[in-house]
Amino acid sequence: MRMYLISDNVDTYTGMRLAGVDGVVIHSKKHLKEQLDKSIADKTIGVILITxxxxxxxxxxxxxxxxxxxxxxxxxxxxxxxxxxxxxxxTDYVNEAIGLKL
Known part of the structure; x- marks a missing residue:
């Protein structure tokens, strides 16, 4: 399984590409929906990184x-x-998830 980046800016995309993560830069809801659908359909993608x-x-x-x-x-x-x-x-996430105050 591999990671895939959906980003709203080129800087994040460039940094992730340097780390070996493929992805795309988009700027609209329509394109986000299209990329999510395409990423979900690709069974080789196990993790979607999103800004x-x-x-x-x-x-x-x-x-x-x-x-x-x-x-x-x-x-x-x-x-x-x-x-x-x-x-x-x-800390807030853990408190909310399990009801334990840290």
Whole structure:
């Protein structure tokens, strides 16, 4: 299985290409939907890396894949501008997921 990047900027795409990850740069909801469908249909792709900007702008597309499919796994990554998450994101996630305060 391989990873595939769907990015909204060339810098993230270039960095991932240097790491050996193939992908595409897109800028619209229509193209995001097309690329997601194409990536899901490709059985060699096990992980789709997607920039956080797309997750914030089009959550209905991303959440549909996350909730209704086992593969590929979608992993949201920050772009060159940094993450849109709070500094204690991981701790809050664990607290919410298992109800354990760390």
């Amino acid at each position: 956080e900007k797309f997750s914030r702008e089009f959550p209905e597309l991303i959440d549909d894949v996350k909730l209704n499919r086992r593969l590929p796994l979608i992993v949201e990554i920050p772009d060159r501008h940094g993450t849109g998450r709070k500094p204690n994101f991981i």
